[in-house]
Amino acid sequence: MRLARSTTLPELFDAVGDTPVVRLRNLTAAHEAELVVKLEGANPGGSLKDRPASHIIRHAERTGALRPGGTIIESSSGNFGIALAMFGASRGYRVIAVVDPKLTATNRALLRAFGAEIIVVDEQDDSGSYHKTRIFLANQLHRQIAGSFRPDQCFNPLNSEAHLRSTAAELLDQAGPELAAVVCTVSTGGHLGGIARSVKQRAPHVRVIGVDVDGSTVFGGRPHAYLTPGVGLSWTPVNLDDLSLVDEVYKVTDEDAYRACRTLARTEGILAGVSTGAALTVALAAAMRTPAGRRVAVLASDRGERYLNTAFDDEWLRANTLTTECTAAGLRARAGRLTPYSTDPAADCGNYLPQLAEQLDSPTARQPRANAEVGR
Numbered sequence: 001m002r003l004a005r006s007t008t009l010p011e012l013f014d015a016v017g018d019t020p021v022v023r024l025r026n027l028t029a030a031h032e033a034e035l036v037v038k039l040e041g042a043n044p045g046g047s048l049k050d051r052p053a054s055h056i057i058r059h060a061e062r063t064g065a066l067r068p069g070g071t072i073i074e075s076s077s078g079n080f081g082i083a084l085a086m087f088g089a090s091r092g093y094r095v096i097a098v099v100d101p102k103l104t105a106t107n108r109a110l111l112r113a114f115g116a117e118i119i120v121v122d123e124q125d126d127s128g129s130y131h132k133t134r135i136f137l138a139n140q141l142h143r144q145i146a147g148s149f150r151p152d153q154c155f156n157p158l159n160s161e162a163h164l165r166s167t168a169a170e171l172l173d174q175a176g177p178e179l180a181a182v183v184c185t186v187s188t189g190g191h192l193g194g195i196a197r198s199v200k201q202r203a204p205h206v207r208v209i210g211v212d213v214d215g216s217t218v219f220g221g222r223p224h225a226y227l228t229p230g231v232g233l234s235w236t237p238v239n240l241d242d243l244s245l246v247d248e249v250y251k252v253t254d255e256d257a258y259r260a261c262r263t264l265a266r267t268e269g270i271l272a273g274v275s276t277g278a279a280l281t282v283a284l285a286a287a288m289r290t291p292a293g294r295r296v297a298v299l300a301s302d303r304g305e306r307y308l309n310t311a312f313d314d315e316w317l318r319a320n321t322l323t324t325e326c327t328a329a330g331l332r333a334r335a336g337r338l339t340p341y342s343t344d345p346a347a348d349c350g351n352y353l354p355q356l357a358e359q360l361d362s363p364t365a366r367q368p369r370a371n372a373e374v375g376r
């Protein structure tokens, strides 16, 4: 037997991306558009955040901002921190995740599994969330720790650039000319910003739909507490710097997001996270209003295993006064009643805080042009 010639196999970083897109079989009716889901949980760290994490780390290695034995410091209670912890372990970097009390036991365990150090911030900021206090502390640590690097996901434009180059390019190819609309949730604005820019350059007829959670103020409105993880911010992020690229935006309730995430598992066999539920509710509404022969695409941003003790636990849902109901009919009824928060986000939705990066002493604010032109 002859052995094949030796080849260099990919490393972990190279396994990011090229995630599958599948069509749903049961949630839409025959006269409606096809609903297709890009399974970002297929990334090695289990979420779409592997894309900006790998892109930003590689860029920092190339520019010398991150050197062998260096320390990565980031504000994240979720998937971005997990992605950095994973790549940090693979490359020998120390990783410090600045988190808040909302960190779930599962995410803490994942960060620890990759050897990340965890610092918990317990002071709420002026919006009642922890984002600003977390970012400020991460920036302070960055100044104190020699050889440290701040990916700075909320202010670093390489975040949306990663999605423009990879997620959007893949999705447009996979979904084909039938694509009528793309639905994305928003927190740092990385994937909505990158996908919106790419779609409007390459396929301007495709509608771009943004989804925030009720209580978050990415698109303005009154802040209040919410449970949906992964979605929301108390300002419009710079990665979403051109709201004219977004055709309409929705605010989805916790109830909608949790219900849809469970319904996706029960009716389609896709175990994804709660932010996917938020996006799916809106995507289903769009598909119900779009004729057969067209497609509506939505991202399943992470794997559902992370939510087995929350979204997929009936006791937890009852304790948080959320419904355990998860039928296709219930989800369709809810989607049918959804109305957009805005159909002209550029006019209605700007909640930019131009001084914020500087106020929080963001390292990206200190050298904005270094990254800002890349890929634009």
Ligand SMILES: Cc1ncc(COP(=O)(O)O)c(C=O)c1O
Residues within 6 Å of the ligand: 047, 049, 078, 079, 080, 185, 186, 187, 188, 189, 190, 191, 192, 229, 230, 231, 273, 275, 276, 301, 302
């Ligand atoms: C599961 C999940 N969904 C959605 C988002 C929002 O993505 P972005 O930060 O690109 O706006 C995140 C961000 O962390 C996430 O972890």
